[in-house]
Amino acid sequence: MITLHYESRFGLARGAVYIDGKPHLYAEGYEHDQSLIMVNVCSVARLKNKTGGLAFLLLADGSEAVLDVPQEVFAKLVEGAALEIEIIAEARQEKRARARLIGAAQGEPRRITPVQSLKDRLLAKAAAFGDVIESIVDFDALDAAEDGALNPSGPLSQGGYLSIERTRALIACDVDSAGGEGVLTPKSFAKACNERAVSDIGRRLRLSGLAGLVVMDLIGKRHDADRLRQLLLAGFGPEAEQLIVGPVGKFGTLEFVRPWGATPLMDTARTSVRAAHLLLREAVKRAESEPGRLLTLRAPPGTLDIIRPLLAASHDPLSAIIRLEAATRPEVIVT
Structure with missing residues (x-):
């Protein structure tokens, strides 16, 4: 049996796919991530430069990727050319994202693949294992999958x-x-x-x-x-x-x-997006345990810069009782 556990709030989401009671897939982040360096995303990029036998791409959103091509193809590439590419491996630690060449392209750098929700991306991966017959929200299952992904x-x-x-x-x-x-x-x-x-x-x-x-x-x-x-x-x-x-x-x-x-x-554990997600999840828990109270989210400026537009764009009723305050250590204060 394949089940999908999924939650989305404030424009951030997380989901886990369970097969026969065990977690197999876990993902979290923006519910609709616009990034061009996610696996399977196709776009038109510009060949920025060639050096040391490597070809570096500049994508439409300003991100970079390394083009993975045979040497005979590498020799024919011209700097500044527009190329249609697909991301085959996302960035990790000190490694840039890797892309494969689809072919020559025309026009300015741009996205080709439509933006998918995190839920749809998980369902697409789960489809390789069979039909997802149930979609539920079990927060314990989500937490267990998250822990397994980190450890x-x-x-x-x-x-x-x-x-x-x-x-x-x-x-x-x-x-x-x-x-x-x-x-x-x-x-x-x-x-x-x-x-x-x-x-x-x-x-x-x-x-x-x-x-x-x-x-x-x-x-x-x-x-x-x-x-x-x-x-x-x-x-x-x-x-x-x-x-x-x-x-x-x-x-x-x-x-x-x-x-x-x-x-x-584990590579995203210290990013501002994940810190924002964890802080908002904690705020939801505190609001459920102490309803009607004002919530103050304290965090470094980089984390608050992620949270602020998410709250502004959200129709979530909790947005109205959340205040933001710069601090060195993330925490939720209930008053």
């Missing part, structure tokens, strides 16, 4: 633990047999932990947005490589065809590559 490490069902850590070079995963063996022998329990971890790694990476080279340190050194590969691909579902999976190494590691796509939520 992909965690216990495995029926025992064991899967640790997922991001480094500059790769995603390092460790399978641990912590949690007890029950009636299984140590060897059979380790085998079961490995299989559960390999089956669940796809869901956790999809939820968190982590990708690139992934190295899983399995328990032990002798493994049924074919069985593990089958479980890995099955766990990724419709994404499986995009993976590049290597053999199980002699030291008990399973390696594969998952292409980067959306920006991981």
Whole structure:
């Protein structure tokens, strides 16, 4: 069963897709994001310059992206040319967004893909797994999905633990047999932990947005490589065809590559948009617990600059009782 949990308020939204009771997708941000550097957004961009074997694009909204093309195509590109492109990977940490070339274009830089709501973008991704048969708002489910997106490490069902850590070079995963063996022998329990971890790694990476080279340190050194590969691909579902999976190494590691796509939520944890979203969510909770009181949102100026136009454009009844005040630390004051 596939369910969508979604909430939107003050022009900001968040949503989670659950499959058979587990979170697989989570997204948050502007309900109608105008950004041109989101995955699958097509636009006409200007080739800004070429340097060091890389082609840099300037998009209509002032953002930049790196053009991903073969060297034979790169050599024919002319600076200043208008190009139709599609974003294939969003910006992350110190990496710019990456785009693929669709072809030559005419005219000024502009958006081609219509703006979609965050809900519609989530539904489009969920469609790859089947029909979404239910759409509900369960705030506990949203919070659990958000936590999983920020913290992909965690216990495995029926025992064991899967640790997922991001480094500059790769995603390092460790399978641990912590949690007890029950009636299984140590060897059979380790085998079961490995299989559960390999089956669940796809869901956790999809939820968190982590990708690139992934190295899983399995328990032990002798493994049924074919069985593990089958479980890995099955766990990724419709994404499986995009993976590049290597053999199980002699030291008990399973390696594969998952292409980067959306920006991981952990990369946006300190942005002003997320800070604004968290502050407004806290304001809603305080208003529900103490109705009729005046709310003062204190936050740094950058966060208030995000909130101010959202309140001005909103017809939400809470907008009338919210005041803004500059401060170094975000907080909601009820008076």
